[in-house]
Amino acid sequence: MENTTYRILEKVNSPADIKGLDMGELRELCEEIRQYMIECCSVNPGHLGPSLGAVELVVALHYVYDAPQDKIVFDVGHQAYAHKIITGRREAFLKNRMKDGISGFLKRSESEYDVFGVGHSSTSVSAALGFAEVAKQLGLNDRSVAVIGDGSLTGGLAFEGLNNAGASKANLLVVLNDNNISIDRNVGALHDYLLRITTDSRYNRAKKYVWNILGDGKLRKVVQKVVATTKSHFVRDSGGHLFQALGFRYFGPIDGNDVEQVIDTLRKLKEISGPILLHTLTKKGKGYAPAEENQTVWHAPGMFDPETGERFESRAGISRYQDVFGEVLLDLARKNERIVGVTPAMASGCGMNRLAKEIPGRFYDVGIEEEHAVTFSAALAAGGLKPFCNIYSSFSMRAFDQIFHDVALQNLPVVLCLDRGGLVGEDGATHHGCYDMAAFRTIPGVVIAAPKDELELKNMMYSAMMAEYGPYIIRYPRGYGEGVDWKEKEYSQLTAGKGERLRDGSKIAVIAAGPYAYRAVEVADRLKAETGWSPAIYNIRYIKPIDQDLLEEVYSGFDRVVTVEDGTVIGGLYGAVAEFMAAKDSPKPVRAIAIPDRYVNQGTQAQLRDECGLTAEHIFEVVVEENEKI
Numbered sequence: 243m244e245n246t247t248y249r250i251l252e253k254v255n256s257p258a259d260i261k262g263l264d265m266g267e268l269r270e271l272c273e274e275i276r277q278y279m280i281e282c283c284s285v286n287p288g289h290l291g292p293s294l295g296a297v298e299l300v301v302a303l304h305y306v307y308d309a310p311q312d313k314i315v316f317d318v319g320h321q322a323y324a325h326k327i328i329t330g331r332r333e334a335f336l337k338n339r340m341k342d343g344i345s346g347f348l349k350r351s352e353s354e355y356d357v358f359g360v361g362h363s364s365t366s367v368s369a370a371l372g373f374a375e376v377a378k379q380l381g382l383n384d385r386s387v388a389v390i391g392d393g394s395l396t397g398g399l400a401f402e403g404l405n406n407a408g409a410s411k412a413n414l415l416v417v418l419n420d421n422n423i424s425i426d427r428n429v430g431a432l433h434d435y436l437l438r439i440t441t442d443s444r445y446n447r448a449k450k451y452v453w454n455i456l457g458d459g460k461l462r463k464v465v466q467k468v469v470a471t472t473k474s475h476f477v478r479d480s481g482g483h484l485f486q487a488l489g490f491r492y493f494g495p496i497d498g499n500d501v502e503q504v505i506d507t508l509r510k511l512k513e514i515s516g517p518i519l520l521h522t523l524t525k526k527g528k529g530y531a532p533a534e535e536n537q538t539v540w541h542a543p544g545m546f547d548p549e550t551g552e553r554f555e556s557r558a559g560i561s562r563y564q565d566v567f568g569e570v571l572l573d574l575a576r577k578n579e580r581i582v583g584v585t586p587a588m589a590s591g592c593g594m595n596r597l598a599k600e601i602p603g604r605f606y607d608v609g610i611e612e613e614h615a616v617t618f619s620a621a622l623a624a625g626g627l628k629p630f631c632n633i634y635s636s637f638s639m640r641a642f643d644q645i646f647h648d649v650a651l652q653n654l655p656v657v658l659c660l661d662r663g664g665l666v667g668e669d670g671a672t673h674h675g676c677y678d679m680a681a682f683r684t685i686p687g688v689v690i691a692a693p694k695d696e697l698e699l700k701n702m703m704y705s706a707m708m709a710e711y712g713p714y715i716i717r718y719p720r721g722y723g724e725g726v727d728w729k730e731k732e733y734s735q736l737t738a739g740k741g742e743r744l745r746d747g748s749k750i751a752v753i754a755a756g757p758y759a760y761r762a763v764e765v766a767d768r769l770k771a772e773t774g775w776s777p778a779i780y781n782i783r784y785i786k787p788i789d790q791d792l793l794e795e796v797y798s799g800f801d802r803v804v805t806v807e808d809g810t811v812i813g814g815l816y817g818a819v820a821e822f823m824a825a826k827d828s829p830k831p832v833r834a835i836a837i838p839d840r841y842v843n844q845g846t847q848a849q850l851r852d853e854c855g856l857t858a859e860h861i862f863e864v865v866v867e868e869n870e871k872i
Contacts, residue, residue, distance in 0.1 A: 246281060248274045256330050257304040257355075268305065268501050272297045275324050276529045278332075284548040287668070288339050288346050291527040291540040292391070293323035295421050295499070299522060300324035302504035303387060303417070306512060310354045312385040313373040317366035317394040319347035320541075321419060329355035339668035341845030341853075347672055361672020362637065363610045364397025366390045367404055367416055374412040385512065386413065392420040393587060396609035407517050408489020415511060416490065416519045419498060421526040490519040498522030538590055560725045563718045564661055566696045568593020569729075570703050571630055575601055578707060582622060584608065584631040586615040592632040592661050612637050616644035616656070623654040628707060635660040635675025635717055642681060649713040650685045656713050657706040663692070663717035664756070664808030665837065665851060670844030676837045678717050679755075679785050680813030689714045689738045690785040692756040692807075696723040697731055698783070704733040714738075717756075719808065721847060724760055739787035743795075747778035750868055751800040752861070753792075755782050755807040755815045758835075761858040762806055765865055768858075777804070777865055788818045796830075797823065802868045803832045808856055811836035831871075835864055 250267055251274040254260055263271060275297050283290045301324065303314055309329070316322040326344065327335050331353065337343025348356040358369040370388035377384040394400060395418065407414050482492030493511060497503050504522065511518055526541075527533025532551030533540035539553075546553045575581040575597055582604045589595045589607050598605040608615050612633055619629040633641065638660050649656045663675040682688055691706075691714070693699040699718055706714040744759060745766045754762040759781040766776040778800065780792060796803060803823065807815040816834035823829045837854050851857055855864075 246277065248278060250274055251278060251327075251332065254328060254332065257309055257328055260301065260305055260328065263305075265502050268301060268505075272301055272501055273529070275301070275327055278327065278335075279323050280530055280548050282335055282338065283543075284546050286336070286338060286340060287542065287544045288323070289320040289542050290323075290530075291533045291537055291542075292320035292421075294530055294533055295524040295526040295528045296321035296389075296419055297324045297499075297528070298501040299389070299417065299419060299498045299504060299524060300328065302501050302508055303389070304328055305505055306508040307385055307387060310357055312387065313357045313370065314355075314387045314389065315358045315366045315370040315373065316348055316360060317388070317390040317400075318363045319360050321389065321391060322348060325355070326353075329353055339670070339844050341843070341849045343844070345670050345844055346668060347670070359672075361669070362640070363394040364390075364400040364403075366394070367400055367407060367414075368402065370416070371403055371407045371410065371412055371414055374407075374414045375410070378412065385415070387415045387417060389417045389419060392418060392422065393610055396587075396611055398611060398613060404485075404488045404490070411489070411516050413515050414517045415508075416517070418494075418519060418521045419524055420495065420521060421524045485519045490517045492519050492521065494519075494521030495523045496520070498524035499528055560722045561696050561728070562722050563696065563699060563720070564591065564593040566593075566699050566723065566728060567632065567659060567661070567703070567718075568596040570700045572596045572600060574703065574707055575604060578628065580626065580628045581707065582606065582627050582629050584615050584619045584622070584629050586610055586612045586633060586637070588632065588634060588661075591634070592659070594632055612641040613644050616641040616658070617648045619656045619658075620644070620648040620652065620654050623649075623656045623712065624652070628655060628657070630657045630659060630703070630706075632659040632661060634673070635663045635678045636666070636673045638678060639681065645682065645688075645713055646685055650688055653687060654712050655710050657703070657709075658713050658715045659703070660715060660717040662720040664719045665842065665847055665854065665856070666720045667847040667850065668844050671841040674837075674842055675717070675720075676808070676810045676842070678715070679807070679809040679815065680817065682713075682715055683786050683813060683818065685713075687711070688786055691716045691736075691738070691783065692785060693718055694724075694754075694757055694759040694781050694783070695726045696728040697726050698736075699723075700728050700731070701734045701736050705736045705738070708735055709738070719757060724757060736783065739784050739789055741780055741782040741784065741789040741792045743778065743780050743792075745776060745779040747776045749775075749800060749872055750777035750802050750804060750865055751780060751796040752777050752804045752806060752865065753780045753782050753796065753815065753819060754805070755785060755809070758806040758808065758856065758861075761856075761861055764858045765862045768862060769865065775869075777869075782815060785815055785818060788822070790822075793819065793822045797826060801830065801872050803830055804835065804861070804864055804868060805832060806835045806856070806861060808851075809836060810839065812839055831868075833864060833868060835861060 250271045334344045339346040347361040350359045366388040370386045374386035485492040526537045583594045583597045584606045585594050587610045619631040622629040660678050666673045691702045693702050702716050752762045762779045766779050770776040805816045805819050811834050820832045823832050
């Protein structure tokens with residue numbers, strides 16, 4: 243990056259620095275921002291594709307509006323890298339998503355330009371409406387803009403915001419960044435509706451006729467601008483009804499990757515009061531051929547060579563949990579015709595794309611709609627099917643009500659597979675799956691399983707398929723497993739609520755959940771080798787129902803207990819064990835190794851595990867300390 247010259251970008255330290263640029267310089271700035279993002283993300287991975295497509299849109303917004311007085315609210319944050327770079331964080335972007343660096347998402351504590359924090363989807367309209375009402379209440383002239391991707395628009399909260407905003411008549415601009423894809427290809431009626439708008443036959447017939455007459459000369463460019471300004475008259479009759487019915491004035495679609503057209507349009511709309519929706523068309527991965535050609539992979543590609551587009555993989559030969567889930571689900575579906583897969587727009591991320599490819603009729607991608615995914619799965623189960631509903635742990639918090647009322651209260655056999663449990667890494671506080679065990683343990687009748695490795699995940703999925711009750715929750719971490727042989731092993735049915743003893747020992751019992759059972763075994767083996775003594779190690783397997791016989795064995799046979807989990811210290815495994823021990827006449831001391839009761843920022847998974855004490859070394863130190871107390 244030292245050899246790259248950024249003639250304009252290096253002079254931009256705030257939005258004020260772009261307002262004096264002419265149109266040619268703005269276009270050059272857009273290309274420099276795009277190149278800067280590519281170079282930074284090649285060595286420091288992030289959400290590249292979405293932000294590449296939104297560069298011109300972000301530059302135009304900051305050119306026309308006066309942030310932070312004018313409130314520009316982004317949805318999710320995947321599309322906001324150009325916003326970060328323009329708003330005084332160009333150098334800081336070199337450490338985007340790194341430990342002690344800046345967040346990959348919008349964060350109020352990071353910058354005054356991040357007016358509303360975000361990491362999950364569909365919140366922008368509600369938040370921007372709130373800012374619009376603040377301006378009205380306080381008599382301010384501040385403008386309020388929500389920038390929402392078409393994928394996020396499928397979320398129920400987005401429609402709640404649109405419905406309320408349209409009725410309120412607030413001065414609010416909603417910019418729909420329509421690139422036809424979120425992470426995977428967009429699906430559903432809304433996607434089809436937006437596609438109908440942008441492919442209106444009358445508009446396209448007129449465009450083709452005029453283009454054929456004009457040829458490739460300068461006149462075509464002049465007329466292109468005229469057609470762009472009148473395009474909405476063709477599509478509003480057939481496409482804008484939905485937004486107009488919600489109380490919005492609909493404008494567009496316009497080319498969101500044409501910075502001049504976006505600026506011209508925003509200037510005109512700025513003079514119009516009331517709720518307005520501007521429909522912009524952008525290309526995900528714009529300006530970088532590999533990202534344009536494979537938009538799903540390049541949503542967040544990891545490290546890559548910016549010149550060739552070659553992506554760098556690591557840990558070859560060891561399976562990721564998402565791959566285990568995907569292959570096992572497909573295998574079970576081949577054996578059991580009642581099995582179906584449901585995901586809220588995470589087919590490739592969770593591994594369900596394998597089922598989608600081979601048995602598409604039994605795969606449902608419902609869009610970014612976690613709540614709907616759960617209730618839909620509940621009805622599938624009530625009708626006699628066996629749904630495996632895969633939701634990232636962090637996103638499952640949005641569906642707590644549906645898991646409680648629609649699945650658990652009705653005892654429906656829905657299998658909820660919560661991917662990305664524990665510390666996810668660079669996505670940070672908004673995405674860590676720390677709270678699932680504590681939250682769902684409060685629900686009567688729920689099963690919460692935490693596999694220690696790939697084989698146990700396979701067997702828990704098989705056991706969940708056999709269960710005639712629910713919800714049956716299986717939560718597992720992001721990333722690679724332990725490298726155990728799981729493909730060649732036969733299925734084995736596990737009994738919910740039964741753990742296992744992995745190592746015999748004395749004085750101290752270590753009860754671990756998930757892969758931390760392996761770290762605890764490493765500690766026991768080290769202590770045995772160094773001192774001749776070791777604690778006993780238990781793999782709890784099920785957080786709920788918890789293994790009462792195992793806990794009785796621990797209570798009667800050991801002086802002290804240590805629990806290890808990648809969930810919050812409040813309410814999860816530690817809570818369950820401590821509650822059991824506290825109910826005894828002579829409680830045994832229980833010490834927790836878990837994620838602390840605070841928000842954990844971004845960093846690599848290894849860095850964050852070290853920060854939270856979830857390493858074999860820290861477990862070793864704790865066990866030694868507890869042994870010294872006896």
